[in-house]
Amino acid sequence: MIEVKGKVIDDQTRCEHYHSLLDVIAIKFKCCNEYYPCYECHEETANHKSEVWKKDEWNTKVILCGVCNTELTINEYFNSSNHCPHCNAAFNPNCSRHYHLYFEK
Numbered sequence: 001m002i003e004v005k006g007k008v009i010d011d012q013t014r015c016e017h018y019h020s021l022l023d024v025i026a027i028k029f030k031c032c033n034e035y036y037p038c039y040e041c042h043e044e045t046a047n048h049k050s051e052v053w054k055k056d057e058w059n060t061k062v063i064l065c066g067v068c069n070t071e072l073t074i075n076e077y078f079n080s081s082n083h084c085p086h087c088n089a090a091f092n093p094n095c096s097r098h099y100h101l102y103f104e105k
């Protein structure tokens, strides 16, 4: 199992902040190379400023599907139509509102 830090509340990476049926991905932060379920978890527990992934780093595996525990690249995630390409679990489409907190646009 890949370790996910922050305020995780179950084994599919849901956290205190985002815990709907669809909130099953975690993101590895560039600043510390650790997985967190969301930016609020990172902000409240990491004690440093977060950094975003640059466009030329989007082939790096930094997205974790909490259902099947597979790591996806940022490109794979963006091309997934909000479904895990491995186990077909549905991802929360509202995450796109927060992309700027994780990825350079």
Ligand SMILES: [Zn+2]
Residues within 6 Å of the ligand: 029, 030, 031, 032, 033, 042, 046, 048, 049, 050, 051
């Ligand atoms: Zn960090």
Ligand SMILES: [Zn+2]
Residues within 6 Å of the ligand: 006, 007, 015, 016, 017, 018, 037, 038, 039, 040, 041, 042
């Ligand atoms: Zn959180």
Ligand SMILES: [Zn+2]
Residues within 6 Å of the ligand: 065, 066, 067, 068, 069, 070, 084, 085, 086, 087, 088, 089
């Ligand atoms: Zn999956």
